[in-house]
Each structure stands twice: as structure tokens, then as C-alpha cells.
Amino acid sequence: MMRVACMKMEKIDVPENAWIRETAKICGDVTVGCAGAAGVLEQALDSADWLKTRHSELTELTLRLDSDIAEVTQATSEASALSEAAVTRLMGGNDTIKMSIASFSALIGLIENLGAHITGFAAAMEQVKRVSQSIDTIARTTNMLALNAAIEAEKAGDAGQTFSVVAAEVKKLALDSRAAAVEITGTVNSLSNEAAKFVGQIEDGIATSSEAQQQFSSLQDLIHGVSDIIGQMGDRSREIASNTADVHQSLIESQRVRDAVAEANGAMFSAVGKAHHQLVELEALANGMFDSIVHSGLSLDDLKYVELATEQARKVESLTENAIGQGTLSMDALFDADLQLIEGSNPPRYRTRLTDWAERNWQPVLESVKAMDPEAIMSVVCSSNKGFLPIHLKEFSREPTGEIAHDTKYCRNGRVLFEGCDITAKASEKDFTMAVYRHEGDGKTYKIVRNVYVPLRINGRRWGDLEIAYVI
Known part of the structure; x- marks a missing residue:
């Protein structure tokens, strides 16, 4: 196995001294404090940026609201004018209905008078019918008398010849009278039937006219009610128009306040941004000082974690090189940079050809390191030169739930974390690098x-680093 020499910083050989140890501790605490202050300023910067964004949104919303209020004002003014026009028209319709009701009342009176006349006419027809029936009776009697007279004239012979002529004329008159009476009776009956129908129609017309008159009266009441409602709508519309005008003025005034707030927030954002930038630079300097203190050997509390990390790094190197030698892992798979996004992951997580092998072989090593000092050690990872974490502790390799806070905290395997002190450490050729950061x-x-x-x-x-994050 070939090793590349790392640049080592020599430890300072100084006797054990409480003041030196305290100074080293203070340096570490200062670095932690710088990181904390930078975190606070970063949060303040995020808050100021959030306020700036919200202010822009509020301004846009206010402009839209002001535009909507202007439209409401215009609409309510138009509604008020329409209400007044509607009331005017309704009142005109009400006057027309009053005239119609009066006309209907006069018409009903005329129809009732006509009905009375028709009823009288029907009574007269009935009297004519009775007279006609009397004529028919007389005609029958006369016909009988003429028949008897003819019989008697026949008996008298020549002496009754003249009387016979008279009897015949009387008979003819009786027959004609009867025929006329029958015709009169038929005509009267026909007129009586027509009169009865006409009277029925008049009665129906009177009933319908009465109903129409009642409906017109109801319509008149309804128009009064609608007029009152529309009048109230007009009053409310005018009130709304007045209130929206007040709101519009208030929005104008509030815009002045928001502009002042925006200006103050912009100044604060700029100041906080500058302070954050300066503190980030100070944090980098403090990290450099912290790294130098630990390399000098003055911070014994930190050195034990350096020794632990170095020991475990050699262990990871050994088992990885053995796997490559046995053919269970290839160099190409180890250095695979083709990150495959895990679908649906948020924050984004990735896989490579190294992932499954690392989970089987590296994760047990990381778990054993965590178990050595579980209270102080926060995390143990193997990170590539580009910040890719193929695996993590089981505690931080949980199944995603889709809830962003949970997945950010507990689903860290497969993440890419590469910023600030990570970039500095990956570029360093020293045997180890120390840093303080916000986990x-x-x-x-x-x-x-x-x-x-x-x-x-x-x-x-160089594949990357073995990292141990801890608190003292």
C-alpha cells in the first residue's frame, strides 16, 4: 500500500501548564463564539431578507388592493346611480299601476251594469216566452172552435156556406198564429240560452277582473317593498363608496410608512450583510487560529479526537484497499462522481456505485466510533472531495417521511455538503484540519x-476525509 506524505505541523514542546491549557481552551471557545455570532448574524440576515421579500409582496398586494378598492368605489357609485334610476322607474310603474287599478275598477263597474241589463233582458225574454205560449194555447183553442164551426156550417148546408168560409179563415188564422207562436218561442229560447251564456261569461269576466285587481294591488305593494330595498341599497352603496375612499386614503398613508420601513430595513440589511461578511472572515481567521492551536499540541481536549479520527481513517483506508485487492470494490466505483438523484428526496439526496458497498463496510466503522463517546460525538462521516456523503450514521439515515424538517435532520445519507470550512479542508494537504461550524x-x-x-x-x-464532529 502506497502512502502519500501529509504536511504535518510540528507540536510545540512545552511543559504542562494550566495557563497554556486555559489559553488553548479560550482560543477554541473564541472560535466557537465566532461561529455562533456568525450564525446569529446569518439568521438576522435571513430575517432581514425575508422582511424585504415580504415588504415587496405587501407593496404589490397593497397596490392590487388599492386598485380593487378603486374599482369598488366606481362600482358602488354606478350602483347608487342605478338604484336611484330604478326607484324612479319603479315609482313611475307604481303610478301606472294605480291608473290601471282605477281603470279596472271602472271596467268592472261597466261589466256589472251590462250584466244587470242582460239579466233584465233575459227576464223580458222569459215574459215574451210566456206570452208566446199563451198565444199558442189560444191558437189551439181557436183552431178547435174553427173546426166546430166548420162542422156546424156543414150541417146547415147552403145557409151555412158563408159561415163555413169564415170558419176556414179563422182556422187558417189559428194555424198561422200557432206557427208564429212556435217560432217566437224557439227564437226566445235561443236568445235566452245565448243570454245565459253571456251572463256566465260576464260573471267569469267580473271574477277574473277582480282577481287581476287584487294582483295589481299585490304588485303595487311589492313595488313599494322593492323600492324601499333598492333605496336602502343605494344608501349602503353611498356609504361603501365613502368608506372605500377612506380606505384608499389610509392605504396611501400606510404606503408612506411602508416606504420608510423599507428604507430602514434596506439600511439594516446592508449593515447586517457587511457585519456578517466581516464576521465570516473573522470566523475563517478564528478557524485558522484554532487549527494552528490544535496542531501545536496545546489543546489536549481536541487532540484526543484528532487521534481517534486518524486511527479510524487508517482503518477505513485499510479495509477499502483490501476490498479493491479482492475485487469486491473497484477504484472506478469508489471514485464514481455520477450522482444519481433519489427521486422525491427533499433535501436532494444521491446514490453512486459506492453507496451499497459503503453502507455494508463503512457504516459499521462509523457506528463503532460514535459508540466510543456518544455524548460528545455528534456525527461521524466519510465525505468525498466534493462533499458527497455516501453513507452516514444510522441515526441520520432514516427513511424519509416527506416532512421537510424531519428529512433535513434525519435523512443525511446521500447528501452533498460542501461549503465554508469543508472547501478549506478538502483543499488542505495537512495531516488533519480543524474547524468549528454550525451543524x-x-x-x-x-x-x-x-x-x-x-x-x-x-x-x-485522495478520496476525501473521515470527519468527526464533537462538542466539549
Whole structure:
């Protein structure tokens, strides 16, 4: 197995001294404090940026609201005008209905008078019918008398010849009278029937007209009610128009306040941004100082984790090179950079040809390291030169639930984490690199940890680092 020499910083040979150890501890605490302060400023920067975005959204919303209010004002003004026009028309219709009701009342009176006349006419027809029947009776009697007279004239012979002529004329008159009486009776009956029908129609017309008159009266009441409602709508519309005008004025005034807030927030955002940038630079300097202190051997508390990480890195290198030698793992699979996105993962997670082998062989090593000091050690990972984590501790390799906070905190296997101190450590050729950083939690909270990076070189080629994150 070929090893590439790492650049080592020589430890300072100093006698055991409480002041030196305290100074080293303070340096570490300062680095932690810088990281914490940078985290606070980063949150403040995010909050200021969030406020800036929300302010823009609020301004846009206010403009839309103001536009909507202007449309409401216009609509209510038009509605008020339409209400007044509708009331005017309804009142005109009400006057027309009043005239119609009066006309209907006069018409009903005329129809009732006509009905009375027709009824009188029907009574007269009935009297004519009775007279006609009397004529018919007289005609029958006269006919009998004429028949008797003819018989008597026949008996008298020549002396009754003249009387016979008279009897014949009387008979003819009786027959004509009877025929006329029958014709009169038929005509009267026909007129009586027609009169009865006409009277029935008049009565139906009177009933219908009365119903129509009642309906017109109901319609008149309804128009009064609708007029009142429309009048109230007009009043409310005018009130709405007045209120929306007040709201519009309030929005104008609130816009001035929002503009002032936006200006202040912009100034704060700029100031916080500058402070954050300066603190990030200070954090990098503090990390450099922390790395130098640990390399000098002055921080014994940190050195034990350096030694543990170095020991476990050599173990990972050995088992990996053995697997390559036995053919169970290839160099191509080990250095596979073709990240395959795991569908539906959020945050994004990836797989390579190394993933399954690493889970079987590297994860047990990581778990054993965590078990050595579970209270202090936060995480143990093998990270590639580009920040890819093919595996993680089982605690952070849970099945995703789809809930972003859970998956951010507990589904870290397959993630790519490559920023800040990670980039510095991957570029370093030292035997180890120390840093303090904010360990991501659920995406909203974090924990400040110390981290040691020990290079992993497989068959002389730098794959990445074995990392141990811990707290003291």
C-alpha cells in the first residue's frame, strides 16, 4: 500500500501548564463564539431578507388592493346611480299601476251594469216566452172552435156556406198564429240560452277582473317593498363608496410608512450583510487560529479526537484497499462522481456505485466510533472531495417521511455538503484540519460543533476525509 506524505505541523514542546491549557481552551471557545455570532448574524440576515421579500409582496398586494378598492368605489357609485334610476322607474310603474287599478275598477263597474241589463233582458225574454205560449194555447183553442164551426156550417148546408168560409179563415188564422207562436218561442229560447251564456261569461269576466285587481294591488305593494330595498341599497352603496375612499386614503398613508420601513430595513440589511461578511472572515481567521492551536499540541481536549479520527481513517483506508485487492470494490466505483438523484428526496439526496458497498463496510466503522463517546460525538462521516456523503450514521439515515424538517435532520445519507470550512479542508494537504461550524439540524436550528477532518487516501489517491464532529 502506497502512502502519500501529509504536511504535518510540528507540536510545540512545552511543559504542562494550566495557563497554556486555559489559553488553548479560550482560543477554541473564541472560535466557537465566532461561529455562533456568525450564525446569529446569518439568521438576522435571513430575517432581514425575508422582511424585504415580504415588504415587496405587501407593496404589490397593497397596490392590487388599492386598485380593487378603486374599482369598488366606481362600482358602488354606478350602483347608487342605478338604484336611484330604478326607484324612479319603479315609482313611475307604481303610478301606472294605480291608473290601471282605477281603470279596472271602472271596467268592472261597466261589466256589472251590462250584466244587470242582460239579466233584465233575459227576464223580458222569459215574459215574451210566456206570452208566446199563451198565444199558442189560444191558437189551439181557436183552431178547435174553427173546426166546430166548420162542422156546424156543414150541417146547415147552403145557409151555412158563408159561415163555413169564415170558419176556414179563422182556422187558417189559428194555424198561422200557432206557427208564429212556435217560432217566437224557439227564437226566445235561443236568445235566452245565448243570454245565459253571456251572463256566465260576464260573471267569469267580473271574477277574473277582480282577481287581476287584487294582483295589481299585490304588485303595487311589492313595488313599494322593492323600492324601499333598492333605496336602502343605494344608501349602503353611498356609504361603501365613502368608506372605500377612506380606505384608499389610509392605504396611501400606510404606503408612506411602508416606504420608510423599507428604507430602514434596506439600511439594516446592508449593515447586517457587511457585519456578517466581516464576521465570516473573522470566523475563517478564528478557524485558522484554532487549527494552528490544535496542531501545536496545546489543546489536549481536541487532540484526543484528532487521534481517534486518524486511527479510524487508517482503518477505513485499510479495509477499502483490501476490498479493491479482492475485487469486491473497484477504484472506478469508489471514485464514481455520477450522482444519481433519489427521486422525491427533499433535501436532494444521491446514490453512486459506492453507496451499497459503503453502507455494508463503512457504516459499521462509523457506528463503532460514535459508540466510543456518544455524548460528545455528534456525527461521524466519510465525505468525498466534493462533499458527497455516501453513507452516514444510522441515526441520520432514516427513511424519509416527506416532512421537510424531519428529512433535513434525519435523512443525511446521500447528501452533498460542501461549503465554508469543508472547501478549506478538502483543499488542505495537512495531516488533519480543524474547524468549528454550525451543524445543520432541522433546517431552522443548528448546533455549534468542533470538527476534525482526516484525509482518506486509497492506493495513494485522495478520496476525501473521515470527519468527526464533537462538542466539549
